[in-house]
């Protein structure tokens with residue numbers, strides 16, 4: 047890469063076409079190290095750590111992620127002999143608690159956000175029982191003790207927060223991919239089933255419609271948060287009925303990771319007396335793909351911000367309450383693009399179409415023009431206020447999301463599915 051940049055610089059300079067370089071080569075100027083360095087200085091909260099760790103794994107160690115070509119050798123998680131050789135895992139070790147606490151890190155009232163570190167804990171845990179035990183406590187807390195959002199007598203979704211009971215789109219990036227990995231680590235297909243069920247229940251509860259520019263309605267994207275009671279008293283966190291880009295991008299990207307697990311895990315030792323795994327896997331794949339298609343299509347059909355070319359921070363539509371906060375937002379745009387590239391490789395017949403990939407390329411280029419020479423990504427959604435009304439200069443998750451987009455695009459090109 048460096049060599050290629052060097053030689054094309056010389057070549058272009060020789061032709062006296064400097065302007066051609068600045069216009070033509072944003073992908074080649076994109077400096078992942080700078081974006082990562084900035085991310086590290088901005089990271090302090092559990093989901094920010096978890097997301098940055100995931101971004102580092104996808105950037106430096108793709109075979110350790112579900113997007114590698116063989117992520118489950120012998121139907122198990124890949125064995126990591128020395129986590130200190132894996133940038134992302136070494137970083138995760140600085141924050142994961144192994145002292146018998148329920149959660150992998152303090153979640154500030156959310157048992158879900160710390161689970162974003164769960165895949166890393168499981169990878170470290172392949173060679174260090176202390177970390178496996180920490181991951182197991184996190185999973186057991188979520189599955190057995192966390193607050194629930196009751197749907198009916200037989201179904202409930204896991205609340206994103208201890209209280210009140212709340213479903214957030216964000217949850218779907220933090221928890222189901224971890225549960226799916228935990229299912230592999232424990233060879234327990236029922237936990238993978240639970241991961242899929244959580245995605246589906248979130249879709250049922252949060253799914254809503256938006257109004258497009260031409261006045262037509264698109265059904266498929268999610269409200270940011272549904273709470274019980276639906277109206278929270280002032281000052282109680284958190285309430286947001288609007289269709290927030292970031293939470294929808296979290297959901298799409300999280301479901302994509304669960305889908306990758308479903309498609310690539312071929313358990314051999316599962317208790318086949320009771321389970322038709324192939325049937326389960328096919329049915330679940332269809333459920334998740336249907337959710338993804340409707341979400342991505344509504345995001346695709348909503349008008350982008352004219353000035354920036356980015357997706358809008360809120361997607362409800364021009365005459366909605368959230369319209370004043372619908373500025374172009376780089377973080378959620380990047381995460382959406384990353385998911386489309388991943389899906390194109392996972393299921394090319396469905397997603398490697400000019401419609402999906404053309405859109406992903408368009409929004410990726412818009413994001414790239416919002417990464418400055420120091421590696422700062424902006425404007426991005428403010429993560430400290432809900433609803434998120436004013437753009438922030440930089441956020442940890444925004445930096446990570448751009449890295450996730452880069453790795454997904456790189457891998458899509460290397461697999462031959464994506465062109466230039």
Ligand SMILES: *[C@@H]1O[C@H](CO)[C@@H](O)[C@H](O)[C@H]1NC(C)=O
Pocket residue numbers: 143145146147148
């Ligand atoms: C584990 O360590 C954290 C951070 O030092 C602390 O807040 C927590 O109470 C400890 N948990 C247990 C169960 O010891």
Ligand SMILES: *[C@@H]1O[C@H](CO)[C@@H](O)[C@H](O)[C@H]1NC(C)=O
Pocket residue numbers: 197198199200201250
């Ligand atoms: C409970 O809700 C789930 C999820 O929506 C649904 O599949 C199931 O049929 C419902 N059960 C009853 C008894 O209504």
